[in-house]
Amino acid sequence: MVMLNVKRGNSVLPWSIRNKYVLITGATSGIGLAAALRLAKDGARLGIIARNRTRAVECAERIRMESSVHHAQIDIFIADMGSLHSVRQVAGEILEACPHIDVLVNNAGAFYDQRHSSEDKFEMTWAVNHLGPFLLTTLLLDRLQENREARIIFTSSHGHKMARDGIGYDDLDGRRLYSPFKRLLGGANLRYGETKLANLLLTVELAKRLQGTGVTANCFDPGLVSTGFNMNNGALARMTMACMKPFSRTPEKGAETLVWLAESVELTGQSGNYYKDLKLGTSSRAAQDSESAAHLWEISEKQIRAAFSK
Numbered sequence: 651m652v653m654l655n656v657k658r659g660n661s662v663l664p665w666s667i668r669n670k671y672v673l674i675t676g677a678t679s680g681i682g683l684a685a686a687l688r689l690a691k692d693g694a695r696l697g698i699i700a701r702n703r704t705r706a707v708e709c710a711e712r713i714r715m716e717s718s719v720h721h722a723q724i725d726i727f728i729a730d731m732g733s734l735h736s737v738r739q740v741a742g743e744i745l746e747a748c749p750h751i752d753v754l755v756n757n758a759g760a761f762y763d764q765r766h767s768s769e770d771k772f773e774m775t776w777a778v779n780h781l782g783p784f785l786l787t788t789l790l791l792d793r794l795q796e797n798r799e800a801r802i803i804f805t806s807s808h809g810h811k812m813a814r815d816g817i818g819y820d821d822l823d824g825r826r827l828y829s830p831f832k833r834l835l836g837g838a839n840l841r842y843g844e845t846k847l848a849n850l851l852l853t854v855e856l857a858k859r860l861q862g863t864g865v866t867a868n869c870f871d872p873g874l875v876s877t878g879f880n881m882n883n884g885a886l887a888r889m890t891m892a893c894m895k896p897f898s899r900t901p902e903k904g905a906e907t908l909v910w911l912a913e914s915v916e917l918t919g920q921s922g923n924y925y926k927d928l929k930l931g932t933s934s935r936a937a938q939d940s941e942s943a944a945h946l947w948e949i950s951e952k953q954i955r956a957a958f959s960k
């Protein structure tokens with residue numbers, strides 16, 4: 651395991667989360683909320699990126715109360731991760747407000763049973779789970795690189811293995827996947843799996859591009875966690891999630907590897923990896939395809955350029 655130390659003036663300090671600035675998406679519920687609470691307890695300063703201000707304010711209050719850190723710094727930034735314009739705007743606000751970003755956690759995500767179009771006319775799962783986080787990360791990369799050490803973390807999923815054959819680049823729009831016939835065969839699940847595979851491939855490509863900068867990128871699988879996940883897909887989906895609850899982890903357990911990736915000193919310098927339960931996990935073959943990772947980066951840039959040129 652590679653151990654690097656962080657230089658501060660003349661002293662060399664090992665990584666510690668105390669007073670580090672952690673930006674996190676999806677902290678208003680589930681895994682993100684549990685992680686934010688733990689990180690605040692452990693002394694991190696937080697920037698929460700949420701789509702709903704009321705929920706974000708309530709969540710910040712809850713974190714202050716439950717962490718017993720009543721003075722905890724929790725900045726609130728508002729963005730819909732499914733809207734590229736919203737993500738670009740919030741990145742500008744963050745760059746204005748935050749002179750240092752030590753950790754960026756791309757955790758917000760969703761599953762859509764039916765096909766929805768994002769504001770920028772992309773299929774919604776792709777927009778929220780991949781394109782939004784891709785744009786946010788690339789817009790904040792320079793600021794992250796101003797530190798001697800910084801960490802980027804993605805909440806991926808075991809579900810990436812559903813996309814066994816990789817990402818269907820010829821159907822990024824999801825029209826085929828969400829066609830009535832494909833939906834019956836689990837097209838919506840496959841789309842979700844593709845976006846979680848995209849989290850892994852982006853981790854691989856970021857690690858390559860950031861080699862030697864002190865900024866690392868890693869992702870993890872939280873396991874099956876009882877959260878608000880899939881509650882947006884009607885009564886049947888809510889019933890299914892209720893039935894799965896006895897077999898699911900608590901959000902705190904689901905957040906354990908995220909917190910470890912943010913805090914652990916042993917992970918200094920480790921990059922491009924997929925973790926599960928506080929150790930390296932086994933990702934699919936498609937997730938280790940560096941050509942696909944490079945292609946995904948190009949395609950994502952192209953989609954974003956197209957959206958902003960409209």
Ligand SMILES: NC(=O)c1ccc[n+]([C@@H]2O[C@H](COP(=O)([O-])OP(=O)(O)OC[C@H]3O[C@@H](n4cnc5c(N)ncnc54)[C@H](OP(=O)(O)O)[C@@H]3O)[C@@H](O)[C@H]2O)c1
Pocket residue numbers: 675676677678679680681682699700701702705729730731732757758759760778805806807808871872873874875876877878879880
């Ligand atoms: N639960 C599981 O079993 C499981 C397993 C593997 C991976 N994951 C991944 O874990 C991550 C967190 O999910 P969770 O299980 O904690 O579910 P959750 O309780 O539904 O939390 C999802 C979070 O993402 C936010 N979010 C969703 N869409 C957004 C958008 N368009 N813009 C901004 N924020 C948005 C939600 O905000 P609101 O509060 O406004 O809705 C919420 O804070 C996701 O990436 C998911 O894919 C979950």
